Structure formats: C-alpha cells, structure tokens
Amino acid sequence: MTAYDPNNIFAKILRGEFPCYKVYEDDHVIAFLDIMPRTPGHTLVIPKAPARNILDIAQEDFAHVARGAHKIAQAAKQAFQADGMTIAQYSEASGGQVVFHLHMHVMPRHDNVGLLPAASRKEDPKVLEDNATKLIAALAAL
Ligand code: AMP
Numbered sequence: 001m002t003a004y005d006p007n008n009i010f011a012k013i014l015r016g017e018f019p020c021y022k023v024y025e026d027d028h029v030i031a032f033l034d035i036m037p038r039t040p041g042h043t044l045v046i047p048k049a050p051a052r053n054i055l056d057i058a059q060e061d062f063a064h065v066a067r068g069a070h071k072i073a074q075a076a077k078q079a080f081q082a083d084g085m086t087i088a089q090y091s092e093a094s095g096g097q098v099v100f101h102l103h104m105h106v107m108p109r110h111d112n113v114g115l116l117p118a119a120s121r122k123e124d125p126k127v128l129e130d131n132a133t134k135l136i137a138a139l140a141a142l
Helices: 009-014 059-079 125-140
Strands: 022-025 029-033 043-047 084-088 104-109
Touching: 009 029, 009 043, 022 059, 022 125, 029 059, 029 125, 043 059, 059 084, 059 104, 059 125
Parallel strands: none
Antiparallel strands: 022 029, 029 043, 043 104, 084 104
C-alpha cells in the first residue's frame, strides 16, 4: 500500500494550515463539516494519528474514530431532526476514497430524501456556519 502522505488536505487541517468548520475535538480525533455535503450536517471524523485508511490504522485509533462518530451521530440527530444516519468509511481509490487520511462520514438522513452524489456541490459558507453552530450546541447538550 502507498505510504501515508503528510501533505494531504486533512493533515493540513489537523495542523491548522487549512481552515475547516470544526465541531468537535478531543485528544484523539477532530470532527468538521464536509464542505461538499451529501446531506445537511454531513460531518467527517478523523484521527489525530496519521493513517491512510482502515488498512493501516491501529485498532485503538480506529476505535477512537468510531467513538467520535457515535457522538457526532447522537448530536446530529438532535441538531438536524434526523430520522436516520448513514455512516461510511472508504478505503483506497478502489473503495471510493479520495482524501487519504482516514475519515468516517456521518450523514444525517431524512425519510424519503436521497444522498446527493459525492462532491457534487460546494455548500454556501453561511449554511455551513449555521450547521456547525447547531451541531456544536447539540454536542454541548449531550
Ligand atoms: P472520501 O471519498 O471518503 O475520501 O471523501 C472525501 C470527502 O472529503 C468528500 O466528501 C469531500 O466533500 C470532503 N472534502 C474534501 N475537501 C474537504 C475540505 N477541505 N473540508 C471538508 N471536507 C472536504
């Protein structure tokens, strides 16, 4: 497998070299909004540990990401009045991965509303700001 590239965009976000709509951080993970959301509130949870995907991440580091995704899902249900949740993690190009720092997608779902195609539309920054505010408030209320 190709080695981890520390210049990927999510590594830059982790180092504070690139902005993001951060909603959550602990010792092991950060979570921020996807700027091309497939559903309103689409959030990405990433480990602070460098890992390309499920094929090279340490079990413990993946467990931290799963815990983070669980927390985001609970808050997103409240923040976006979601009926359901889709959690996804793509590994390697053949698995649909585009950014090669492991990330778990948390996508709030509503009855009878489909997912937008991946990377089909950049969201309005104002909408992202509002959604981040809602999610942060819901996380604080957990
Ligand atoms: P994947 O196919 O799992 O690698 O998905 C990568 C995801 O990252 C896509 O959903 C993109 O919309 C999202 N994305 C790419 N660049 C950024 C960024 N700078 N900030 C937030 N999300 C991003």
